[in-house]
Amino acid sequence: MSVTTVxxxxxxxxxxxxxxxxxxxKVELIGGEIxxxxxxxxxxxxxxxxxGEYLIYLLGDRAKVRQGKPITLPLNNSEPEPDIAVIQRLGQNYREHHPYPENIFWLIEYSNSTLTKDLGIKNKIYAAAGIAEYWVVNLRTMELIVFxxxxxxxYQFRETxxxxxxxxxxxxxxxxAIDRLFGN
Incomplete structure (x- = not known):
């Protein structure tokens, strides 16, 4: 008997x-799975x-910095909650929908126990959604991985x-400043 996942x-x-x-x-939708x-x-x-606080200060009115809030990636049935999403300032439009890929400047995930997921499935869904830039902060090694x-x-480009x-x-x-992303 085969098993089919909904x-x-x-x-x-x-x-x-x-x-x-x-x-x-605390859940998120990733590739159609909760x-x-x-x-x-x-x-x-x-x-x-x-x-997050540093980026709010640094970016000022140029962008909104959302921390731990959902984004919607309709084409790959995903609604992840990245640690930081730097997005367009659309004001009350976000009452009607979470940011879509075209509203997102870049995403940041902080990883310790979730490093495999953040470098694997999340990396793939963010790239497939067309998110131009994705950063992973590896808390184990204190490295910033830029995609x-x-x-x-x-992603075709990766730099540590x-x-x-x-x-x-x-x-x-x-x-x-990369040190500021590490909380220094």
């Missing part, structure tokens, strides 16, 4: 949430929070940094 659409997922079935559970999210450890919570040039098969500055593609005149 794949959920974003619309299905929203109906499940509205019905209260997932109340009190996945439980790992709890945040102290280092993860501290570093992502500090980086750029998305294709349906994944441990110090210095980086200029996001969407804001080439903004210099982000």
């Amino acid at each position: 794949k959920w659409t974003v619309a299905d997922y929203h109906r499940i949430i509205a019905a209260g079935i997932l109340e009190g559970r 996945i439980e999210m790992a709890p945040e450890g102290e280092s993860h919570a501290y570093c992502s929070d500090e980086a 750029r040039d998305p294709t349906d098969a994944g 940094l441990t110090h210095g500055n980086i200029n996001p593609l969407a804001f080439p005149n903004v210099s982000v």
